Amino acid sequence: MVPIKYNVRNLVVRKSTTAAAAFGLALVVFVFACALMLANGIERTLGRAASPDVVVVMRKGSDTEMTSTVEDKQVSLVLAQAAQIGAAKKPVGVGEVLAVVLLDKVGVDGVSNVTVRGVTEDVFAFRPSAKIIEGRAANPGSDEVVIGSGLKGRFKGMNIGESFELKKNRPMKVVGIFDDDGSAFESEVWADVHVVRQAFGRSGSVSSVRVRLDSPSKFDAFKTLVEGDRQLGLIAMREADYVEKQSQATGIMLKILGGMVAFFFGVGAMIGATITMNAQVAGRSREIGTLRALGFSKGSILFSFLIESLVLSLTGGVVGAVAAIGMKAVKLTMLNMGTFTEIVFGFEPTPTIIISAVGLSAFMGLLGGFLPAVRAARVSPVEAMRG
Amino acid sequence: MSTESTNERTSKPNAEAKAMQSDVPEQYRKNATPERGKAIIELSGVTKTFFRGKEPLTVLDGLSLSIEEGGFEALMGPSGSGKSTLLNLIAGLDRPTSGKAIIAGNDIGAMSDGELAKFRARHIGFIFQSYNLMPVLTARENVELPLLLTKLSSTERRKRAETALRVTGLENRMDHYPRQLSGGQEQRVAIARAIVHDPTILVCDEPTGDLDRKSADDILELLTKLNVDFKKTILMVTHDPAAADRATITRHLNKGRLE
Numbered sequence: 303m304v305p306i307k308y309n310v311r312n313l314v315v316r317k318s319t320t321a322a323a324a325f326g327l328a329l330v331v332f333v334f335a336c337a338l339m340l341a342n343g344i345e346r347t348l349g350r351a352a353s354p355d356v357v358v359v360m361r362k363g364s365d366t367e368m369t370s371t372v373e374d375k376q377v378s379l380v381l382a383q384a385a386q387i388g389a390a391k392k393p394v395g396v397g398e399v400l401a402v403v404l405l406d407k408v409g410v411d412g413v414s415n416v417t418v419r420g421v422t423e424d425v426f427a428f429r430p431s432a433k434i435i436e437g438r439a440a441n442p443g444s445d446e447v448v449i450g451s452g453l454k455g456r457f458k459g460m461n462i463g464e465s466f467e468l469k470k471n472r473p474m475k476v477v478g479i480f481d482d483d484g485s486a487f488e489s490e491v492w493a494d495v496h497v498v499r500q501a502f503g504r505s506g507s508v509s510s511v512r513v514r515l516d517s518p519s520k521f522d523a524f525k526t527l528v529e530g531d532r533q534l535g536l537i538a539m540r541e542a543d544y545v546e547k548q549s550q551a552t553g554i555m556l557k558i559l560g561g562m563v564a565f566f567f568g569v570g571a572m573i574g575a576t577i578t579m580n581a582q583v584a585g586r587s588r589e590i591g592t593l594r595a596l597g598f599s600k601g602s603i604l605f606s607f608l609i610e611s612l613v614l615s616l617t618g619g620v621v622g623a624v625a626a627i628g629m630k631a632v633k634l635t636m637l638n639m640g641t642f643t644e645i646v647f648g649f650e651p652t653p654t655i656i657i658s659a660v661g662l663s664a665f666m667g668l669l670g671g672f673l674p675a676v677r678a679a680r681v682s683p684v685e686a687m688r689g
Numbered sequence: 690m691s692t693e694s695t696n697e698r699t700s701k702p703n704a705e706a707k708a709m710q711s712d713v714p715e716q717y718r719k720n721a722t723p724e725r726g727k728a729i730i731e732l733s734g735v736t737k738t739f740f741r742g743k744e745p746l747t748v749l750d751g752l753s754l755s756i757e758e759g760g761f762e763a764l765m766g767p768s769g770s771g772k773s774t775l776l777n778l779i780a781g782l783d784r785p786t787s788g789k790a791i792i793a794g795n796d797i798g799a800m801s802d803g804e805l806a807k808f809r810a811r812h813i814g815f816i817f818q819s820y821n822l823m824p825v826l827t828a829r830e831n832v833e834l835p836l837l838l839t840k841l842s843s844t845e846r847r848k849r850a851e852t853a854l855r856v857t858g859l860e861n862r863m864d865h866y867p868r869q870l871s872g873g874q875e876q877r878v879a880i881a882r883a884i885v886h887d888p889t890i891l892v893c894d895e896p897t898g899d900l901d902r903k904s905a906d907d908i909l910e911l912l913t914k915l916n917v918d919f920k921k922t923i924l925m926v927t928h929d930p931a932a933a934d935r936a937t938i939t940r941h942l943n944k945g946r947l948e
Contacts, residue, residue, distance in 0.1 A: 305837065596810065686782070
């Protein structure tokens with residue numbers, strides 16, 4: 303076998319062409335890894351909002367809480383059904399209203415949708431992962447709100463002591479900021495359920511009911527009970543499934559977008575790798591001929607140049623992957639395609655994403671380097687004799 | 690080893706050969722006692738025709754030739770006379786269009802590409818006009834290349850490469866890259882590479898063509914030593930009459946035929 307140091311040193315000697323080709327590959331890996339990391343970030347952000355034992359009950363036919371209406375009397379019924387199946391400690395469940403307000407962004411021109419969730423006073427007891435990190439909880443029945451940490455400072459009025467308009471001439475004062483392990487709730491405003499209902503004219507109903515069962519295994523029984531009563535016209539789904547459905551649209555869109563960008567960039571980078579390797583082969587035909595003359599087989603020449611292309615692409619791949627991991631520090635906002643509200647999320651790398659991104663570079667290197675390697679293997683040993 | 694010492698050493702070939710062979714591995718001595726008179730290269734009625742478009746071009750025209758084991762022969766002739774083509778056939782780089790070429794017992798015309806590669810790795814040591822060293826490998830690594838096709842351990846490969854470099858007088862240049870060497874030194878590395886796997890035949894294509902007179906003489910001295918002391922069969926294509934003088938037999942090729 304031709305020693306690998308022969309290939310590596312040849313790449314090092316031709317620094318600028320190697321760097322240019324590796325940069326192209328690095329870019330593809332970067333874009334590809336970032337897209338996957340974003341999709342993962344979104345899924346995780348939304349996924350964090352899901353507890354395995356929580357069930358979301360909405361009106362049949364509603365895809366999101368935003369479009370669902372559950373009447374107050376149905377809320378009591380659902381809570382009673384949950385208690386019958388076996389619910390967790392108090393509170394058994396909460397009926398919440400969802401609304402959307404348009405807020406001015408800070409730093410950039412424009413407005414964006416922000417979700418306002420009308421919550422009951424025991425919301426923090428129902429969601430133990432949510433904690434006030436600054437300020438205090440809102441007083442029940444008042445015009446006070448707490449905001450998720452993802453909103454802080456990003457919209458006008460989104461800071462402790464500041465206020466925003468829930469409706470025209472209906473100012474709400476921010477008194478606290480909460481964290482929820484990076485979940486999508488962190489991109490919400492939590493106000494009193496009665497205040498929100500009143501402001502949006504939704505008295506007598508809520509958007510959804512969430513109940514916490516004492517075991518995730520009781521879901522099926524609960525679902526049968528809720529959905530069995532046709533007059534209620536409600537559906538029950540695990541919070542995890544609900545959230546997944548919410549993030550699916552955005553995640554799929556991102557993956558398709560990232561995949562497409564990576565594909566087109568990838569074709570470009572692969573052509574770049576092919577050109578680089580072709581130049582290497584053309585410039586070294588006498589060396590290759592000499593190796594053939596010395597007795598190295600066509601196969602070992604082919605292998606040698608594939609290795610060279612692989613080393614080139616892996617170099618690019620690792621650089622791209624490291625740069626992508628660096629994006630972990632960047633936070634982004636995006637419209638949730640499920641609810642059309644803004645959520646804040648980050649790039650979240652996983653070993654699988656990094657390995658597949660670097661794997662992609664290896665694949666591009668091998669594919670792009672294949673024809674030049676075949677060309678190298680076809681160099682006649684007689685080339686060695688040409689002066 | 691300096692140039693001077695090379696001359697000095699070759700002036701007493703027997704002592705030198707003994708001294709040299711004491712640290713030469715067994716493999717080197719295997720072919721050191723050729724059977725004089727036995728033909729190692731046998732060509733009969735060899736024709737080589739190339740096609741330029743549809744136009745056939747006969748470069749070798751029914752050529753017959755026999756070279757004895759342990760011989761040192763020079764091949765001369767004007768450009769286009771077929772010297773290189775003949776050398777390529779003997780080295781197993783190419784096959785004859787017709788006729789038979791038996792080299793070290795192998796019928797070149799009947800071998801596949803893979804078989805020819807193995808044949809070259811085993812039997813042929815190449816010395817090129819432009820040295821053909823790998824610029825990114827050190828002298829030692831260049832010399833080790835043919836040994837990568839053997840089953841030798843890396844320690845053994847290294848040892849043999851160093852011995853070959855000592856034989857060619859480059860023991861102090863082992864870790865130098867080709868660009869750090871003079872033309873003469875580069876050709877010595879190439880010669881070390883050509884002998885490191887103890888081939889049956891050394892094929893030299895204008896070995897002094899790119900060198901000044903002094904370096905050329907040193908290289909010719911080294912080739913003579915390899916022939917006299919190490920009993921290597923050498924076939925050398927050259928334009929240089931001084932080079933041809935070193936050979937025991939000089940053949941002239943003209944228009945694809947031996948004169």
